[in-house]
Amino acid sequence: MAEGLKIAVIGGGSSYTPEIVEGFIRKYDSLPVRELWLVDIEEGRHKLEIVGALAQRMVARSGLPIQVHLTLDRRKAIEGADFVSTQLRVGLLEARKWDEHIPNLHGVIGQETTGPGGMMKALRTIPVLLDICRDIEELSPNAWLLNFTNPAGMVTEAIHRHSRVRSIGLCNAPIGLQKWLSGKYGVSAERIFTEFVGLNHLHWVTRIEVNGEDKLPELLNRREEYSGKNVPATEWDADFLRSFGGLPSYYLKYYYMTDAMLAEQLESLRANGTRAEVVKRVEDELFELYKDPNLQEKPKQLEKRGGAYYSEAAVHLMESLHNDRRDIQTLNVANGGTLDFLPKDACIEVNCVVTGQGPLPLPVTRVPEQAKGLIHAVKTYERLTIAAAVEGSRDLALQAMAAHPLVPSVGVAKVLLAEMLERNRPYLPAFFK
Template sequence: MSKGLKVAVIGGGSSYTPELIEGFIKRYHELPVEELYLVDIEKGREKLTIVGDLAKRMFDKAGIPIKLRITLDRREAIKGADFVITQIRVGLLEARARDEHIPLRYNCIGQETTGTGGLAKALRTIPVVLDICKDIEELAPDATLLNFTNPAGILTEAVLKHTNVKTIGLCNIPIGTKMQIAKLCKTDASNVFIEMAGINHLNWTTKVVVGGKDITNEVLSKASGETGLTMKNVPDFGWEQSFLEALGALPCAYHRYFYMKETMLEEQLEAVKTKGTRATIVQKVESELFELYKDQSLDSKPPQLQERGGAYYSEAALDLISSIYNNRGDIQTVNVMNNGIISCLPDDVSVEVNCVIDAQGAHPIQLTAPIPPQIRGLLQVVKAYEELAVKAGVTGDYEAAIQALTIHPLVGSVNLAKQIVDDIIEENKSYLPQFEKKAHQTN
């Protein structure tokens, strides 16, 4: 690529955007972005204006000649773009709060992307993302879509199966895990190589190499009981050493919902009585962040943004864009179509694995060892849930939604699944056009 880049950020009014802006400033020498469009919907106009003003101050302070465009016109933003980044929340944080509360009514874990909450969010978001993809197909057919929107694996799979858009799903957990392991081993992250295998938010680190030496067993020993190997929105209860050694891999933070189900549920039920769900906390953090962003003297990313939980978000996004633009051929862990990389899963599903990143996109690397049964069992079940979630999200198939939750380890009951799906549909009517017929039937 020789011309200056055009990048469109869908959901530009997000509180995460200053993190992204900082990344574009730091990488300008390797990523000559000419135009950066921040686009949002009418409901997000005020936040978009606040974030856009802060972004302009950040660019001005850095002396970076990126033309910043703030708009509610998505098609204008997408037209001719080289990269489109999606970081949207359909239904805003109010919908997230519902996603977390609905399952708790039935003594099931309420979490934004895992289980019931993930299904609700996927059902609302899939139609919007597919609509965005129609614009990309028409107005920027050569663009690469980088999807940061959760549940990232499900949305990436929907795009891969139902559009012609070049897409890569992205999450900050892989890069965060690498940074945490580097800290654990008291070394620089550049010295660390990790092999990851699984799906988004259900990913295992199966191999750790530092300075050319395989130290996987040492890391598993050090990680047992270690605090800090988690994310902002996932409580850290530690792992038992014997469990990690038998598993033979380091689970990601979200595995706690599966491996420590009773403890996590108990923590949530207790928290909802006092401080509320994670959505309540995030609403407070967001409110405080936007008050900071309004300050006309602020011209850099505030440190309080770390409380939002998006650590290394910018680094993950800009690493990927730079490697594609500069044809680097380096290795990153992203969400792509399986195509036989994980042999126990279908070829046409999304997986989160190590990939070589070059000008043609992301190319999955064959795993160095087969998936053992203690990982395979959970992986296959949750992937089947995701396949059904995609079907329900695209077509409005009510029975597919029920089947999805019936087999999910955090629900696992057809009676519960039906009640929860009915609640999801009832409380998200305006966001579920694909379920319109079912919504009328339940009235």
Template sequence: MTNGLKIVVIGGGSSYTPELIEGFIRNYDTFPVGKLILVDIEAGKEKLETVGRLAQRMVAAAGVPMTVELTLDRRAALPGADFVTTQMRVGLLEARGWDESIPLKYGMIGQETTGPGGMLKALRTIPVLLELCREMEELCPDAWLLNFTNPAGMVTEAIQKYSKIRSVGLCNSPIAAYKWLSKLYDVPESQIHCEFVGLNHLHWITDIQVNGESKLPELLDNRSGYSAANVPQFAWNGTLLQGLGAIPSYYLKYFYLHRETLAEQEAALAKGESRAQTVQRLEDELFELYKDPELKEKPKQLEQRGGAFYSEAAVRLMHSLYNDTGDIQTLNVSNNGMLDFLPDDASIEVNCKVTAEGPIPQRPEVVPDAVKGLIRQVKTYESLAIEAAVTGDRQKALLALAHHPLVNSVGAAEQMLDEMLERSKAFLPQFFAAAE
């Protein structure tokens, strides 16, 4: 392609964007991006301009023939796109604050991608992503949509159920595991192989090989495990790890260490140190850095954001799809029989061989019996929540909450749901249009 690839980034004003730009610059020789269009909404205009100017300085300093354009007109950006990536937050950080704080009032975990908060984020986000998909079907039907808008697994499942667009979901958790192991064993990531099985933010690593040698037995004695900046870390119970025979994702702290994480969240909120508040401070600091006209590279401070390495994972996936590499990446894809206890159209998170035709899921060698029930229960919740997001059905939304392991009372859940829906009313027309 003489003019290079066209990439459209929805949510281009995100603080993650400089990491994406860095990836495009580093991989230009084998993934030649000719035009990059950063798209955002009116409320994000100032951030878009700040990040966009930094992106333009980075590209100019690198000397690659890539143009960076900024726009608030999504439809104008899409025609001819080869790849579209999404990194949006419907309702901005204010909505994240609601998702984290309201459940705590009812004695339940407040988190932006799992539990009640995760459901509200899905209810706000899925209709917006499906609208984007309809525009892509019209304007760039052959493009790949790479979604790393959370809750990534649920959003990906909704896209694959309700749209014809070629899409893949991805998360930074698997790449974070590789970076942890690379540092732990002082070897390149290319010499490490991990077997993942489960759902987005609900996966287990069932094998870890370094240079072909399994390190899982010794790692099951390392109770600290891997974590991320946005998930509080507690030591795992060694007996639990030995029984599982697998290393849980750090998001499983909310399930396996429910009481401890709930207490930590309540204490943090009381001190004005909730994750939403912390992220807001980090964002403010990052954007002050981004405004510096002398800054021409991704600042190191960006790695303090919980989603660090999302963009690295996204560039790797685009590169592999474009170059038909056949390498293994951990992605969110339709089940299609990989896990025989879930529906074929359920989105799962497993290793995939990445080809030009798309990711090919690799059947997990081990699925611990002890995790199947939790996977099935959370998937039931997710499927109901997706249906609620599309239809605006409050009964479906409550039914979804009733099936979530982190919801401890349907009575309290109904009150909580009413409050959360009302607070996000401006972003939930599907729930309020009929009533009005």
């Protein structure tokens, strides 16, 4: 085999692709990519051609010997790959629109990865990812699958439990927090240590040290926060934060400030439409820019998307696995015995040392007692959802919906489930046997 790596990006027509291409160009010395395969499905062909042409211009400008292939043939892309990265959205933004809108109609949080919307996204996505895993098992059994597809924790757990593929889940929130702290304290990321405890989109940062000095109390006192583009910045209660003793992920606002967040969603829905519709406008604008034959770099506007920096996290992880770096990264991995109140095969989001053989989760030094109940409750919902997705079971789906802390009653759970499954009928044939 020629020197260099083969990387397949599934969902290659995504608006995020220029960011990952930029990462491969920047890190070429330590991560020598020989072939980059961007794969999409027929419905995504148009976007794949536009973003793929930009990727080819970026590589040409860099002068590096990376071949960029565009294809609708997933198996060809996966065959012999060293890394497979997934960034796909089953049902596209249209499906996301209903994930957000239907719960709002019933007075429930409508969000892409949290609550009933996240559940539908998981039901659509898990079977597709497991199907991709069958191809990887057959065509590139030693490949690492880096999964960014949301809900990343649930998808990664489903892969761990129902396939033999070596898979790691990733989110852009931890790297976003590091960048925010770097800017705030004017130090490089190496001088910052943060400890994450919890699940994907349900984590607390229980230690923040800058140059070895504990900065958590002052960050909690000031109620300053790093917030994502996709989650509005509603103020936390000062007493609550201080007494909790951890900096919460902004997704936790949906649980602790449900009324304020729901009011904000309904207001935003009236003003701008669902978040999916806002994203669609940003994305259309990006693809207009991508079409410009003179554009040879990632445009600044890409940072308006909620997933900014995700590909930096991806390239960083590939580089550490490839070079046995043994650095610390926050990843979605199997629990083992890290959090003793969760099952061993549950997927959690914690700091890991990244070796050439894969990530090793680090012991956590502090899990606030008051975080355990919510983590456990959401994990129960996640495991029921994974089982429902794998079995196509309406009974399990109802139990999952009713178990979610943001769904107020069984009655509401039944109504939401019926309406949302019907809306997703094209993507969920298993539920309509």
